[in-house]
Amino acid sequence: MHKGKIINEKSKDEQLEIVREDPEREFLTTNQGVRVSETDISLKAGERGPTLLEDFHFREKLTHFDHERIPERIVHARGSGAYGFFQVYEPMTEYTSAKFLQDPSKKTPVFVRFSTVVGFRGSADTVRDVRGFATKFYTEDGNYDLVGNNIPVFFIQDAIKFPDLVHSIKPEQDNQIPQASAAHDTFWDFVACHPENAHMIMWVLSDRALPRSYRMMQGFGVNTFRFVNSRGKGRFVKFHWKSPLGIHSLVWDETQKIAGKDPDFNRRDLWEAIEMGDYPEYEFGVQMIEEEDEFKFDFDILDPTKVWPEEDVPIKWIGKMTLNRNPDNFFAETEQVAFCPANVVPGIDFSNDPLLQGRLFSYLDTQMIRLGGPNFQEIPINRPLVPVANNQREGYHRITINKGKTSYFPNTVGNNKPRPASAEEGGYAHYMEKVEGKKIRARSEKFKDFYSQAKLFWNSMSKPEKEHIIEAFHFEIGKVKDKNIRQAIVDMFNNVDGDLAIEIAKGVGVSAPAQKGGSPVTKESPNLSQERSEHNVKNTIKTRKIAIILADGYNQKELSQVMQALGAGGAKAEIISKFQGMLKSSDGGEIEVDKNYRTTASVLYDAVYIPGGKESVETLKTQGDAIHFINETFRHCKPLGATGEGVELLKAANLPDIKLAGQKSADKVVSDKGVVTARNGGNSSFNEAFTSAIAQHRHWDREKKEQVPA
Numbered sequence: 001m002h003k004g005k006i007i008n009e010k011s012k013d014e015q016l017e018i019v020r021e022d023p024e025r026e027f028l029t030t031n032q033g034v035r036v037s038e039t040d041i042s043l044k045a046g047e048r049g050p051t052l053l054e055d056f057h058f059r060e061k062l063t064h065f066d067h068e069r070i071p072e073r074i075v076h077a078r079g080s081g082a083y084g085f086f087q088v089y090e091p092m093t094e095y096t097s098a099k100f101l102q103d104p105s106k107k108t109p110v111f112v113r114f115s116t117v118v119g120f121r122g123s124a125d126t127v128r129d130v131r132g133f134a135t136k137f138y139t140e141d142g143n144y145d146l147v148g149n150n151i152p153v154f155f156i157q158d159a160i161k162f163p164d165l166v167h168s169i170k171p172e173q174d175n176q177i178p179q180a181s182a183a184h185d186t187f188w189d190f191v192a193c194h195p196e197n198a199h200m201i202m203w204v205l206s207d208r209a210l211p212r213s214y215r216m217m218q219g220f221g222v223n224t225f226r227f228v229n230s231r232g233k234g235r236f237v238k239f240h241w242k243s244p245l246g247i248h249s250l251v252w253d254e255t256q257k258i259a260g261k262d263p264d265f266n267r268r269d270l271w272e273a274i275e276m277g278d279y280p281e282y283e284f285g286v287q288m289i290e291e292e293d294e295f296k297f298d299f300d301i302l303d304p305t306k307v308w309p310e311e312d313v314p315i316k317w318i319g320k321m322t323l324n325r326n327p328d329n330f331f332a333e334t335e336q337v338a339f340c341p342a343n344v345v346p347g348i349d350f351s352n353d354p355l356l357q358g359r360l361f362s363y364l365d366t367q368m369i370r371l372g373g374p375n376f377q378e379i380p381i382n383r384p385l386v387p388v389a390n391n392q393r394e395g396y397h398r399i400t401i402n403k404g405k406t407s408y409f410p411n412t413v414g415n416n417k418p419r420p421a422s423a424e425e426g427g428y429a430h431y432m433e434k435v436e437g438k439k440i441r442a443r444s445e446k447f448k449d450f451y452s453q454a455k456l457f458w459n460s461m462s463k464p465e466k467e468h469i470i471e472a473f474h475f476e477i478g479k480v481k482d483k484n485i486r487q488a489i490v491d492m493f494n495n496v497d498g499d500l501a502i503e504i505a506k507g508v509g510v511s512a513p514a515q516k517g518g519s520p521v522t523k524e525s526p527n528l529s530q531e532r533s534e535h536n537v538k539n540t541i542k543t544r545k546i547a548i549i550l551a552d553g554y555n556q557k558e559l560s561q562v563m564q565a566l567g568a569g570g571a572k573a574e575i576i577s578k579f580q581g582m583l584k585s586s587d588g589g590e591i592e593v594d595k596n597y598r599t600t601a602s603v604l605y606d607a608v609y610i611p612g613g614k615e616s617v618e619t620l621k622t623q624g625d626a627i628h629f630i631n632e633t634f635r636h637c638k639p640l641g642a643t644g645e646g647v648e649l650l651k652a653a654n655l656p657d658i659k660l661a662g663q664k665s666a667d668k669v670v671s672d673k674g675v676v677t678a679r680n681g682g683n684s685s686f687n688e689a690f691t692s693a694i695a696q697h698r699h700w701d702r703e704k705k706e707q708v709p710a
């Protein structure tokens with residue numbers, strides 16, 4: 001048992017307190033603590049003379065600066081972190097002895113890092129990519145890391161292929177182009193050479209790869225792990241996260257524009273939500289398979305390119321994580337945090353999933369170089385809350401001051417301490433799995449079924465989701481210069497679905513498959529679709545961002561009624577106008593503008609509202625930027641609301657195939673494909689219709705949206 005430490009939410013904070021800088025500090029000092037009297041002018045031999053080597057402050061300042069960069073993560077280089085806590089709903093004693101999964105009253109501190117995979121550290125947030133979702137639980141048994149993604153499967157089946165995969169998707173070798181994108185020859189060459197990618201590619205080309213927010217996506221442990229209870233009984237498990245805000249995505253055109261307008265879009269969103277007290281939450285779930293059922297499925301449960309369909313293996317939701325604090329210093333915490341799937345605690349063990357087996361080696365290895373040696377666990381963010389005691393010594397940046405003479409075990413000089421703990425004393429005991437077989441480089445037969453689950457995924461998509469996947473193929477494969485690779489991709493996906501292959505071929509200038517093929521799977525699994533998933537949520541506008549476009553002479557009453565309704569639902573409204581400053585309403589009221597057309601754009605919002613006010617709307621009609629705001633919002637299928645004369649602005653934007661509220665029946669609220677209008681604005685029925693349109697997130701039924709410029 002670990003002694004002498006109180007585990008509570010505060011203790012991670014207290015631990016960090018030792019190294020946290022005093023915000024009240026007054027004087028500049030050197031790293032030796034010597035107060036500095038001058039930091040802008042170097043020591044010189046005379047006013048116009050050379051700088052002197054003895055200026056220790058100059059040399060220390062420059063030397064430190066010269067070494068500020070550490071190698072970025074080879075993958076998942078760009079990330080954002082947050083602190084929080086985890087609580088289990090009920091004791092999981094039957095399934096696992098992990099202590100943090102026993103007591104519902106206990107809060108286990110966590111640090112989470114969300115990331116993109118491919119882009120460099122300074123790349124944009126909204127690229128098409130998998131998102132990393134890594135959680136470090138500072139438990140009373142030591143640190144447990146769940147290093148997952150927002151997509152439940154992976155590209156490859158064996159970790160030995162990881163360097164090839166990553167080399168192919170990173171910028172190309174000769175010119176280091178393109179940044180943070182899969183849309184280039186080497187990646188699709190890799191895909192065409194490895195049909196095991198088929199399932200993952202379907203996910204990566206779906207809306208899942210364009211999350212609206214880190215707060216609105218699912219998380220998956222991907223690999224198969226084991227729960228082991230105190231009697232030593234094991235079960236295969238897969239881990240899941242889901243958000244009460246649902247699963248929501250951006251559209252492709254938006255993501256590309258946001259990459260320029262606000263490359264920090266997802267990072268900012270996470271940071272601001274936590275600053276505003278809208279703490280992101282995620283429920284934690286497990287799928288469990290009994291050991292004796294290992295071979296009952298038509299897929300191999302150790303194959304990381306396969307999901308366990310929820311129809312066959314339901315998820316048990318067992319706890320909740322809340323993220324409630326932003327880091328103080330990005331580098332010290334988010335950059336230096338080191339996750340590793342091998343960091344497990346008693347009650348959680350591994351499976352023989354060949355991808356996981358390789359991961360167990362790779363993370364520690366990469367961190368040795370990234371964080372400069374074997375002592376990175378001593379960096380405050382990485383330290384467990386429980387005491388560490390072993391015979392590891394020295395190395396770069398050793399912080400612990402070990403005492404005594406011994407650094408070996410067993411010993412008599414130091415009373416044989418520290419010594420191994422028995423299982424009863426909390427010692428980690430590996431699950432006793434029977435393993436026998438030849439030493440062989442091979443994979444089991446079921447691993448070779450590359451297409452059934454890719455087809456299951458395709459079958460499960462809603463119509464708009466299917467269209468998005470086809471458009472994504474057109475973009476990705478359209479960017480491939482080598483026609484042979486383009487053709488190979490069409491032919492490869494003909495093994496998944498013949499119609500899909502024909503649709504891909506149409507957009508990328510190569511032939512449709514000679515013979516229409518496809519996997520025979522007809523089943524669907526609706527939870528694979530984010531639109532159809534029961535884990536999605538479309539009944540809340542909480543934390544959605546609404547743009548309100550105004551000019552002088554707006555209708556104050558309408559504006560405040562709608563703003564009140566949005567605020568009551570937890571949405572965040574921002575006032576946008578041509579210039580920042582104060583705007584005057586038609587009856588002499590005033591409101592401050594949050595953003596001007598130069599500092600923001602429609603793609604940064606979830607919906608747009610235009611209040612009435614004759615003078616305001618007449619001005620907006622002359623502003624191309626206001627019309628563009630509406631067109632783009634429409635094209636991206638986002639909700640639009642207008643009241644009073646505001647409806648005239650929508651008219652001026654020429655939205656095709658949309659019914660707007662007419663002059664005659666002033667009290668009527670017209671809601672058509674997410675466009676909500678009322679001539680008598682701001683009343684409760686408008687507010688209700690508009691908020692429920694926002695809660696829907698997107699309105700894909702705008703059939704003629706392609707006619708609108710964006």
Ligand code: HDE
Nearest residue numbers: 073075076113132133134148149154159162222362363366
């Ligand atoms: Fe990783 N992965 N990975 N990975 N991974 C890393 O570790 C690796 C895989 C994941 O926010 C690296 O410290 C191999 C699957 C996340 O710091 C590296 C294989 C999943 C993060 C590494 C995989 C992940 C990483 C790079 C076998 C989802 C970021 C820097 C094919 C379950 C964690 C580092 C953070 C980071 C290796 C596959 C998730 C190189 C060999 C599958 C979220 O060690």
